[in-house]
Amino acid sequence: MVRIDSSLLPNFDFEREALTRGFARVAGIDEAGRGPWAGPVVAAAVILDPDDLPDGLNDSKKLTHARRAELHDIILAKAEVGIGIVDVAVIDRDNILQATYAAMIQAVAALASAPLFALVDGNRAPKLACPVETVIEGDGKCLSIAAASIIAKVTRDRMMVDLDQQYPGYGFAKHKGYGTAEHQEALARLGPTTHHRRSFEPIRVLFETATASL
Structure with missing residues (x-):
């Protein structure tokens, strides 16, 4: 049996530190879909129960499809979860960074109650009503962010599978955009389809070429 060094897995230290400082509700926030050429950007905010932490959480990219799906359901059962989805029109209008911020803000607003502190994956974060700490590569370090990464990725992947049914031939179910x-x-x-991001260079060029040929 392959054993994984527990020191290399996300832990609850970031959340525990915030809890000891008096922030009773700590949310981890992450996104999925900043880089694809097609589809929405999805963010999730997750508040874990310190007394009932799910086992096996990790950066979603390091998990198998089946394990992500399993943990997705466990997180929904054990934690508070909010999801934000921002579509291609907003991505093209505002740029992918601002669209990602908008998805994160939506995800926080979708929680049953507002968090008092937020841990956000990466080195930049949207303005929220609570204090925010960014964590570089947080999905591999921080348990709540890892949980958010799983929720965001599974949610978005399933949306891309649905798009594959609507637009056969593009392979959305396989490459997820x-x-x-x-x-x-x-x-x-x-x-390109209407779900392709015209503001992204490869798609913009295709749209311009198609328009010029008319």
Whole structure:
């Protein structure tokens, strides 16, 4: 059996420190979908119960599809969860960073009660009503952020699977909108959909080429 060094897994230290400072409700926040060429950006905010922490949480990218799905359901059962979804129109209008902030703000607003402190993956964060601490590579260090990464990724992946049913031929269920060779070939063959991000360079060029040919 392969054993994983527990020191390399996310822990509850960031949350525990905030709790000892008197912040009774600590949310971890992360997003999925900043880089793809198509689909929404999704964020999640998760407040874990310190007395009932789920086992096996980790950066969603380090988990199998089946394990992510299993942990997604466990998190929903054990924690408070808020989800924010921002579509392509907003991404193209405001840019992906601002759209990501908007999704995070939506996710926090969707919690049953407002957090008193927030831990956000990365080195930048949106303005929230509570104090915020950013954690670089937080999904691999902080338990609440890891939980948020799982919720955000599973939610977005399922949305892309649904899009695959609506737009067959693009491979959305496989690559989830990322710029793979398969995706690039499909775009060259079929052209972009309304769910492709026109503000992203590869898609912008395709739209301009299609418009110029009319």
